[in-house]
Every structure is written in structure tokens, then in C-alpha cells.
Amino acid sequence: MSAGGTHLSHATTETLALFSRGDLPWLERWKIRRHVRGCNTCEEEISRFRFATEELKREAAAQTLTGFEAIADWTRLEREMLGNIAVGVSAARCIDHVGRRRGVFLAKAAAVAGMLVLFVGGWFVHIPPEQNRHLLSSFRRLMGEGPAQQAGSVLRATPDGISVRAQGATLTILHPRSAVVSMSGASVMGARYVDEDSGEVTITSVYGQ
Amino acid sequence: MGNSCGNSLAVAVISVAMLLARPAYSQGFSQIGTGQGQGNSWLTVEFPKDSPVLIVSSGLGSTTAHIQGASIALEIRTSLLLRNTGKKAIHGLTLRVDAGNFHPAAQGSVTMPSLDAQPGDTFPVRIDMELVRPFNVQRSEAPLVQVSLDCALFDDLTAYGPDKLGSKRALMVYELESRRDRHYLANLLNTGRVGELRRELDFGLGGSNLPQLAMELLRAPDRSNEAGHQHPMAVNVVAFSDSPIEAKGGTARVVGNDLEAPMVRVTNRSQRPVRSIEMGWIVRDENGRDFMAGSLPKKIVLNPVESAQMTEAGDVRFLQPGGRPLDIENLLAFVNSVEYGDGSLWIPSRADIDQATGDPVLRHALAASPEEQRLENLYRRHGMNALRIDLERTK
Numbered sequence: 016m017s018a019g020g021t022h023l024s025h026a027t028t029e030t031l032a033l034f035s036r037g038d039l040p041w042l043e044r045w046k047i048r049r050h051v052r053g054c055n056t057c058e059e060e061i062s063r064f065r066f067a068t069e070e071l072k073r074e075a076a077a078q079t080l081t082g083f084e085a086i087a088d089w090t091r092l093e094r095e096m097l098g099n100i101a102v103g104v105s106a107a108r109c110i111d112h113v114g115r116r117r118g119v120f121l122a123k124a125a126a127v128a129g130m131l132v133l134f135v136g137g138w139f140v141h142i143p144p145e146q147n148r149h150l151l152s153s154f155r156r157l158m159g160e161g162p163a164q165q166a167g168s169v170l171r172a173t174p175d176g177i178s179v180r181a182q183g184a185t186l187t188i189l190h191p192r193s194a195v196v197s198m199s200g201a202s203v204m205g206a207r208y209v210d211e212d213s214g215e216v217t218i219t220s221v222y223g224q
Numbered sequence: 225m226g227n228s229c230g231n232s233l234a235v236a237v238i239s240v241a242m243l244l245a246r247p248a249y250s251q252g253f254s255q256i257g258t259g260q261g262q263g264n265s266w267l268t269v270e271f272p273k274d275s276p277v278l279i280v281s282s283g284l285g286s287t288t289a290h291i292q293g294a295s296i297a298l299e300i301r302t303s304l305l306l307r308n309t310g311k312k313a314i315h316g317l318t319l320r321v322d323a324g325n326f327h328p329a330a331q332g333s334v335t336m337p338s339l340d341a342q343p344g345d346t347f348p349v350r351i352d353m354e355l356v357r358p359f360n361v362q363r364s365e366a367p368l369v370q371v372s373l374d375c376a377l378f379d380d381l382t383a384y385g386p387d388k389l390g391s392k393r394a395l396m397v398y399e400l401e402s403r404r405d406r407h408y409l410a411n412l413l414n415t416g417r418v419g420e421l422r423r424e425l426d427f428g429l430g431g432s433n434l435p436q437l438a439m440e441l442l443r444a445p446d447r448s449n450e451a452g453h454q455h456p457m458a459v460n461v462v463a464f465s466d467s468p469i470e471a472k473g474g475t476a477r478v479v480g481n482d483l484e485a486p487m488v489r490v491t492n493r494s495q496r497p498v499r500s501i502e503m504g505w506i507v508r509d510e511n512g513r514d515f516m517a518g519s520l521p522k523k524i525v526l527n528p529v530e531s532a533q534m535t536e537a538g539d540v541r542f543l544q545p546g547g548r549p550l551d552i553e554n555l556l557a558f559v560n561s562v563e564y565g566d567g568s569l570w571i572p573s574r575a576d577i578d579q580a581t582g583d584p585v586l587r588h589a590l591a592a593s594p595e596e597q598r599l600e601n602l603y604r605r606h607g608m609n610a611l612r613i614d615l616e617r618t619k
Contacts, residue, residue, distance in 0.1 A: 016347065170441035184330060184357045185355070186354075187355075189301075190331045196436065197516050197518035199520070200519055200521065201521055207594065207597070213347070215598065218334070220334075220335070221331045
């Protein structure tokens, strides 16, 4: 590169561009300044660079004026940021509220369903089957379905006892599991076993009607 | 969570139940105790003043009340100590258990068929029962359970008691069977046939006993949906040569594991009128196993050479002890006892039983009296010496 008078070689375009923006080191900038005083070509080149730069700045300023103004005004920027945050938080609260309502509803529904399942399960686990059948048949009778309740009693033998049941009431005479159950009449059921304490044979019976 | 909810539910139900069942609970357990004619809210034991047995003491053991579904369940475990206050030895006793306050149909009994209570002797009787009643049923202030004497049979075959349950006939059959079996076993012992005696008592193992059976006795079951599955079944007979009544087979209707209206044709081949016949029934399942279904006495007037049909009313549903239905493949009937017009009884002798069948299990079932069951238990628990001592009192 040559710097200085008219006869010196011209500076490169890059150097002139940097000079136009004031980005050259001090020594380079001093050399170019001396050259430009005597070189119209380079001076015009620099002028075009400066003009272009100003144009770009104007266009940028026109597009981002609000942002620049906001950046220049910290108080305004703070208010704007706080406002944005507030809007965001409010929006989040709104979303949260909507989701929570749905969640609460679902939770309540799940709890009710769970309680229902627990109740039904507990009912069938804890309530004897015959009582379930009795309730079901009573319900059917109430609804006008099914036969009318039969009069009389039912005799039944289980491993733990013999029972007579009528209209929901049951008398069970208990016996040990070793007892042998048999009929001892048309409406009589008996269980025979040896009492382990006394060694005596005991016969229990229940009577139907 | 499940437990806590379940507990909450149970607490709620029990709370309601306690409110509804306040009369039963308010009488509580503090009034436990029985006496002759002295009742309490739970149990009364009543014997007539001239009764040959009177109560010495009583107690309600681990008696409890709990909620069972929509009902209240009372489990009453009673232990009575009775004394023979008469002048004759008591050989059999039936106590009647009425829970009429619970439900008019709730009636039972406890029989001691193999007693040998000499005058002044005491003997225990246990009555364990459970009463279940819906909460909405009204009840009076009368005791829940009343225990009374139905019949006491003495060693001379006379009896005492109102005999409302037909206990006298049953006790007399037990007594005759006891005498038969004691005499038979004592004879085996006295003639040195100890091996035969051990086999008779099943070596104390109980393996020859018929398996247990569960059943339901139903009245007028609904058969509208099962008409197509019903089929008749022949009833075979185990005949005893000396029986005054000849059973000639019969029929029954079978629906699955239900047996309906079993019928047997009988003829009186004795010279004496008969007023009741007790038929024994054995059910054979699809695996060839025999189950003792029971013995059913039935009042029937049958003069010499007369024939009749004996039909049992009702419907019996047979189940295996685990609750599985028992498929009925065959039915056997035999004459277990005959009551003549004068009240005397015939039972099959040991010779009759031995001749009737060669099947040892069936023979054991036909001869399985309460007394033999007691002696088997005595032999199993205390050995041959105890059995010998017991049989020595056989007249």
C-alpha cells in the first residue's frame, strides 16, 4: 500500500472501508488521511462508504427504533419487562387454573370411582353370598320380577355347622369339622361327632318347617 | 388406603347396626348365667321340677356378637353340666333348642345317644350355635335361646319328656344299636378275637368310615328352568334277611346333584302291624364312592303282608364338603329300623349286616352306631385296655 500524495498508489477498498468507519489503527488512519488529502479517487471512495453506512444506519434505525429507544430508556425497559413478566405469569395462572379445574374434577371422579370399586369389592368380599342372593331376589321382587318368596325353611350343612334358615334368620348349630352330616328326617338334618373333651358322641339336629 | 376405607366402611356399618340392634346389645354379656327356670336375655335352660336331669352349672364361653352383612350374628357357646337326679340310669338324652324369639322356624336339638349316667352322676353337654338375624326384624324381650328337655331314655327303655321332636324313637334305636354293638365287640374280646376286634374298630384309624357329605334340604324348589335335565333313577336295595319289612326297590328323580321324592316299595312280611319305618339312604357318586345320606323315619301303618310305597317329600341337594356338586350315580336304600304297633323296635342284627354285603366299607356304614363310634374313639385315644374296661360293664 502507498499512502500520501496523488502519485502514490491507492489504498485498498477494505482499508478505505475501515477508514470510513474509523476502525483502522491510529498509524494507518494517519497515513490514509494524508493520502486522501491528495487523492480524489480515494476520497470519493471513502465518501461512498460513509454514505452507505449512514444509509444502513437510517434503515436500521427506522426498523428498530422502538427497540433502540427502549434500550436507551432503562426505566421504560424495566416497566416493559415487568409488564411482560406479569402478563406471562397471569397467562400461566390462567392456564394453571384451567388445568387445575380439570385435574380436580378428574381427581374427584377417580376418588368416587375408587370408593365405588372399594365398596363393591368390600361388599362381595365381606357379605356372605346367600345374603347377596337374598338382596338380589328381594330387589327383583320389588321390581316385580322373579317369584314370590317361598314360605318355609331351608336346611343346610356346612363344614362348621348345620343351619335352618327362614326369611333371612338363621340358626346354626356348630360342630367340629370331623362331624358327619346326614338327613335324619324329611325336614331334619343332623350332624354326629365325638366331643373331644368328654369323649361322648353328640348328635346335633336342626328342623325345617 | 384400602384398609382404611374398608375400616371406615365397617365402622359406619357397625355404628348403624349398633343403633338398630340396641335392644340386643343393651342386654349385653353381663347377664350371662343360666339356672333352672331362671332366664336371662340370651339363654334360658328350663327343666320341669320332676325332671330326671337338672342343671348343676352353666356357662357361656367365648360368646360373641358381630355384624355379618345386613344382619347381626350371635355366636353362643354354652357349656352345661347336668346331673342325673332320678333313680334310673340315663342312656340317652335330647335337649331341645328353641330360638323362637329369633325366628319361629329356628329350632334345633342336641342329643347325647351313648350316655351311661348313673343316678347322681354328672355329665357335660355343649351347645354351640350361631344366630343370624336381619336388623329390621322385631324381637320381643323373651330370651333368645331356650333350652329344654325333650326326652331322656333310661336303661330299661322307658323314657321321660314331652318328645315333641320324636326323640324317643331315635334314642331307642341308638340304645338298641348300642347294646348290639357292645355285645358284639365284647364277644370278640372275650373269645380272644382281638385281631377281628381291631379290624372292626378300624385299627383306630377311621379309614373305613364313609366320606363326609354336605347337603341342603329344600322345600319346593323352583324347577322351571331345569325340566329338561330331570331324569328318573332306580333305587337299589340292601336287603336284610330277618327284616320284618322287605324293601323292593324304587325310583327317584335326579336333577344334577338334587334328589327329589325318592320312593321305595315296602312289604310287611312279619305277623305284626308296623307303625313306622326308618329307611337308610346311601348315595354313590360317579367315582363309586358311597356317602351316607341319612336315615329317615316315616310313620306308615302297615299290617302283615301289606305293601305300600314310601315317598320322601322335599328335595335334597348333595354337595361334596368343599362345596362342589356331587353327581349322583346310584342310590341304595336299606331298612334301618322298624317300629311295631306296640312301640317295640326292630333293628338289623350283626348277622343281617354281615350277610347283606361283602363290601367292608358299606358294612361298616350299615353298622356304624353312635356307640361304636364312641368305642372307636376310646380305642384310638386310650388303647385296648380302656376299651376292655368299658366293655366289661356290658351285661
